Amino acid sequence: DIVMTQSPDSLAVSLGERATINCKSSQSVLYSPSNNNYLAWYQQKPGQAPKLLIYWASTRESGVPDRFSGSGSGTDFTLTISSLQAEDVAVYYCQQYYDTPLTFGGGTKVEI
Amino acid sequence: QVQVVQSGTEVKKPGASVKVSCKASGYTFTRYGIHWVRQAPGQRLEWMGWINAGNGNTKYAQKFQGRVTFIRDTSASTAYMELSSLTSEDTAIYYCARGPPAGYDSNYFDFWGQGTLVTVSS
Numbered sequence: 001d002i003v004m005t006q007s008p009d010s011l012a013v014s015l016g017e018r019a020t021i022n023c024k025s026s027q028s029v030l031y032s033p034s035n036n037n038y039l040a041w042y043q044q045k046p047g048q049a050p051k052l053l054i055y056w057a058s059t060r061e062s063g064v065p066d067r068f069s070g071s072g073s074g075t076d077f078t079l080t081i082s083s084l085q086a087e088d089v090a091v092y093y094c095q096q097y098y099d100t101p102l103t104f105g106g107g108t109k110v111e112i
Numbered sequence: 113q114v115q116v117v118q119s120g121t122e123v124k125k126p127g128a129s130v131k132v133s134c135k136a137s138g139y140t141f142t143r144y145g146i147h148w149v150r151q152a153p154g155q156r157l158e159w160m161g162w163i164n165a166g167n168g169n170t171k172y173a174q175k176f177q178g179r180v181t182f183i184r185d186t187s188a189s190t191a192y193m194e195l196s197s198l199t200s201e202d203t204a205i206y207y208c209a210r211g212p213p214a215g216y217d218s219n220y221f222d223f224w225g226q227g228t229l230v231t232v233s234s
Contacts, residue, residue, distance in 0.1 A: 040220035049207055049224035050157065061222065093157060097219035101173040102147075104157040 002026050002096050006105035013110065019081040021108045023094035028074045031098065038098035041070055041079045044107075045090045053092075054079065086112065114138040118208060118225035124232050129196040132228045134208035141189035142166040145211035147221060148182065148193045152204040160206075163191055166214050198232045205229050 003026040013019045029038045037057035042050035052061045054070035057077055067082045081088055089112060094105040119133040134146060147162040161172035163182035170182045176195070184191045191208060206228045209221035 038218075042221075049209075049227055050221075051224070052220060052222050055218065055220045095157070095220065097217075100159075100171065101175075102159040102219055104159070106156045 001101055002029065002099055002103050004094055004096055004103050004105035006092075006094060006108050008108060009106070010109040010111065012112065013081075013084045015086065015112060016083050019084050019088070019110055021079040021092050021094075021110070023072075023077045023079070023105050025075045025077075025096055025098075029096045029098035030074050037073050037077070038096055039070075039072070039077050040095045040097065041068075042093045042095065043088075043090045044093065050093060081110070084110070084112070114210070114223045116208060116210060116223050116225040118206075118228045121229045122231070124198050124230065126199055126232055126234055128198050128232075129194060130198060130202075130230050131192055131194045132206050132208075132230070134191045134193070134225050136165075136189045136191070136210065139210075141184075142186055143213050145214065145219075146182075146184070146191040147209045147211045147219070148180075149207045149209060149221075150204040151207070151227075152201070155204075158204075160193070162211055162219075164214055165191060195230075198230075200232050203230065203232045 005024045007022045039057040041054040044050045058070045069080050071078050091107045091109050093107050115137045117135045122130050145162045148160040150158050163170045165184050181194045208225045210223040212218045
C-alpha cells in the first residue's frame, strides 16, 4: 500500500497569513506517460464530509477560491493557503489515487 | 445540482450486519462509480472500495474482502454498502462519494454523502 504522510499534524496561522501543508507518499504517484500526479487534496470542517479542493496535484476544483493552490510532483506535495480566512479552519487531507487501495494522509488541522 | 444523500444513524451489536444506502441525484447515476470511505474516531479516512454503478462491477479493499458487499439499484439511483460480522472497531462514519466517470482512472471524489454514523456496541 502507498503510505501518505502529512506534516505538520496541526498549525496555527494568523488571519491573512500563509498556511503550508506537506504530503509525502511512500512511492511516486507520478504516471510518467501522461505526466500526471495522482494526488488530491480535501478540506473537512467539523461535522461535515470532506470537500474536494485540488486534483491532479495542482488543478483547483470548480468553485474553490484561488487562495488554495497545490504543487509538487513524484512523492512530495504541498497545499498552500495564501491568505488564511476564518472559514478555512478545518482539517486537510491528501489522497493518492495512483493505485489501490486508495489511501489518505493522516490530516493536518489548521487553526487561527 | 448533484446531491448524494445517505441513510441515517445505525446502532448495531457485535456480530451483526449493517446496510447503508446512498441515493444520488442531479447526474446520470450509471455513468459514474460510487466509492465508500470510512472514518473511525481519531483515525484517517479509509477507503473500502467502489462499485461501477453502470455494470455493477466491484472492487473491495483487501482489508474488507469477504465482509463487505456493494450493490446498486439503478432504478432508484441508489448504492448500498453492507458490512457484516461487525466489531467495535467498525464504529465509524461511513461515507459514499462519487468517483470518476466509467473508464477513467482519476479516482478522486467530487461529491460526498453527508456520512452515516455506525456505532457497534453491546
